[in-house]
Amino acid sequence: MYLRNAWYVAAMAHEVGRTPLARLIAETPIVLYRTEAGGAVALHDLCIHRKAPLSLGRVAGDAIVCGYHGFTYDGTGACIRIPGQDHIPARARVRAYPVVERWGWLWLWLGDPAAADAALIPGFDWLDLPGWVANTGHLHLATHYQLAVDNLLDLSHETFLHARTIGNAAVAEAPITTHEADGIVHVRRIMKDVPPPPLFVKTTGSSANIDRYQLIEYLAPCYVRLEVRGLPVGSNDPNSGLRWWVLNALAPETARTTNYYWGLSRNFAIEDTAMTAALQKAVELTFSEDVAMLEAQQAAIERDAGRTRQIDARLDGGTVLARKRLAALIAAEARA
Ligand code: FES
Ligand SMILES: [Fe+2]
Structure with a gap:
């Protein structure tokens, strides 16, 4: 298990x-x-x-x-x-x-x-890399850790759940690409020339369109590294705008509870303590929206007890691949 x-x-x-x-x-x-x-x-x-x-x-x-x-x-x-x-x-x-x-x-x-x-140990170097500054936190979730991993691999939910911070219409409609390489599942969503979400506007002070990148990596069993970029339209320099890594460890506690350790590390305005404090608040607000949904989802899944068949969509490409990878590792360990 x-x-x-x-x-x-x-x-x-x-x-x-x-x-x-x-x-x-x-x-x-x-x-x-x-x-x-x-x-x-x-x-x-x-x-x-x-x-x-x-x-x-x-x-x-x-x-x-x-x-x-x-x-x-x-x-x-x-x-x-x-x-x-x-x-x-x-x-x-x-x-x-x-x-x-x-x-x-x-x-x-x-x-x-x-x-x-x-x-x-998965590389979470940005948590204390020179030139970067990190916000961190620890949450307890009444949900299975794989539901929390799914949440981070399928960011289409930002549009619907996080409209106050990182969600806007551009996200859910943009297609993702997925692939697996060297045991890492990659999920990428690149949105060219799109409006920035509210938190980006607040952080950078600009509401001009951006090229928005969500470059996600899943490392079994429970790690998600997420590189976020909000760059000037057409820029090829990853450091030319907003850039941060969201580093997530979803430590399973029981079949229905998880310890969630997170970090958000940025490489701009690193001396700006007001920005660090504002980002802490924004992440906590955003994650509280995830927690409420994930815990309600866990409760609904338990209540349903397998009676209802669920449907996969195109945006589940990453979560399906990640679950396959983890299941294969657990099966191999059981055989050994
Ligand atoms: S000394 Fe630990 S249970 Fe008795
Ligand atoms: Fe979320």
Whole structure:
């Protein structure tokens, strides 16, 4: 059901400290904390004594003490103390998960630790690339993560759902092209000589027509990189107008809930803190529209319980390709 040999965003780095933080990733309970030196630790959030969540305990030095009867585990998951006895059985340990801190986010490898290769973390470099400035956020969604991935791969919804910010008539009518290369699903929508949507007008101060680009990449299992350009009509220079990357990690929590970590990084007016604040608001407003629709969609799908047959349209080209790619990876993992 979930791809296990994959990196998932477990938290934003600043969320993890000396107080245990519980997160569910693909229905796997994880407790996160930091050692005294500041390193991040991720352990299975289940005490091997009587299965209390370790996240209800406390951090002591570099170890975590179960809040129920005091079994204590070090950062590798080894039990180092059992109150009332000296002998600690060798099998007394919880699983430790590889974690990498990168671009302000904490990435966790859920599968076979021997296969954890940091080079497989999807490139979200723009989150802290020199010359760029990023807005970021974390949302909890009551929806399956694939619905949220679909949402980002099919931006025709901007026209109908986001008329206040990034939607206008030009988007939904413009055709997309899709292809898969090196395991990445590409979805492109290029709109030449079209009116800018309200947020572009507000950001650039110009309502002149633009060439608008939406260049989307899906990386399994749950990553969408979206390059947005709003360039002067006819310009071939990607940096000649508005340009930003929307970087999305949709970490599955359960079959009906998702942790959504997002970033929006731009390479213009990077010193303009008022613009950064305005963009934060605009993204939060836009995403609140997505959240309301996605959660209503999830509820409607559950209520329908498979009774109604849905119809694919031309604009689903990207979502269909992405779902195929993920299904193939999950099937291959199940076979292995
Ligand atoms: S359940 Fe953790 S020490 Fe008993
Ligand atoms: Fe949206």
